[in-house]
Amino acid sequence: MTTFYQKVTVQDINIFYREAGNPKDPTILLLHGFPSSSHMYKSLIEKLEDDYHLVAPDYPGFGNSDQPNINAFDYTFDNIANIINEFIEMLSIEKFSIYVHDYGAPIGFRLATKKPNKIQAIISQNGNAYEEGLLSAWDPVREYWENPSNENKEKLRKLLTADFTKYQYIDGTRNPDTISPDGWNMDQKNLDKEGNQEIQISLYYDYRNNLKLYPKWQNYFRTYQPSTLVAWGKNDMFFGPEGALGFLRDIEDCEVHLFNTGHFPLEEELTTSAFLIKNFLDSRLKQ
Structure with a gap:
């Protein structure tokens, strides 16, 4: 299989995305977190592409997508979710599962509540929807709210510094020396772009509005x-295991499944994650 690297224009913004697999197979929309981009899914795509159609976009201001000036584009989770919704429509994706990590959760759950009948399944890897999942690492952001x-x-x-970006990757891992620096170096390159x-910081401030939507998302889950x-x-410093267990309610x-690792589980649990995803989705979508 081959991964294709493409762009599509949404609201005059070039949205970069990775696509692999057969479009006739079930689609998984891979929604990345902060401070990353679709590059975090490179190895996972290779593990899943024989069985699934994978689509992984970069949000505006992230990765290889355009970075509109902050005065010309409203950097809120509502607006980014609207961009990704239009992106899905432009690719004519009718049904899909969402894989959400970190920022991918408030984007993915907005999509799900907007068009619930499109969603076939959810994979949450440190993608939070419960207040008890937010840990003390959020305190500086809460103070700003x-x-x-x-x-x-x-x-x-x-x-937003290089030291902290690296720390997000290695904190809570079993063996920090096995975590490739490629991830945090690519992320930091984006963070260091002018503007x-x-x-x-605008997205940090807007994140408070995600908490207001938690009851709506939880109602979607129940309904x-x-x-x-x-x-x-x-061991994620931002999103504790209580956030994971909340979905069970x-x-x-x-x-x-709670892995003994940190904020980016794919760094240490790629093989196990791919195995679980295949088993889970195969039993639900390929009957």
Whole structure:
């Protein structure tokens, strides 16, 4: 199989995406987190492409997609979700599963609540939808929500440094020396683009609106009962295992696996994650 690297124009923004597999097979929409992009799915795509159709876009301001000026584009999760929804429509994807990680969750769950009948299954890998999943690492961001002063804003810039980007990859891992620097170096290259810090801080501030939607997303889970696989790095500094276990309250067909790793489970649990995804989706979608 071959991965194709393509762009499509949505609202005058070039959206980069990776695509692999046979479009006749079930589609998985891979929605990346912060501070990453679709590159985080490169190895997973290779593991799944023989059985599934994989589509992994970069959001505006991330990866290889355009970075519109912050004065010309509203960097909110609502707006990014609208862009990704139009992206899906342009690719004529009628039914799909969502794989959500970190920022991918508020984007993916917006898509799911907007068009629930398109969603075949959910794979959440540290993609949170429960208040109890938010840990103390969010405290500086919460302070900015409560008081968006210049002082609190400046405190957030340390979350955008090379040292902290690396720390997100290695914190909570079993063996940090086995984690490739390629991931955090690529992410940091994007964070260091002119104007990108302001974009990321805007998204930090807007994240407060995701918490307001948690009840709506949980109601979607209870109402539509999407088959859900939760494969979670339990040592994640941002999203604790309580967030993973929350799905069990609302979804009957839900599997939860807690890995002994950090925020980016694919770095240490790629093979296991791919195995679980195949088994889970094969039993639900290929009967």
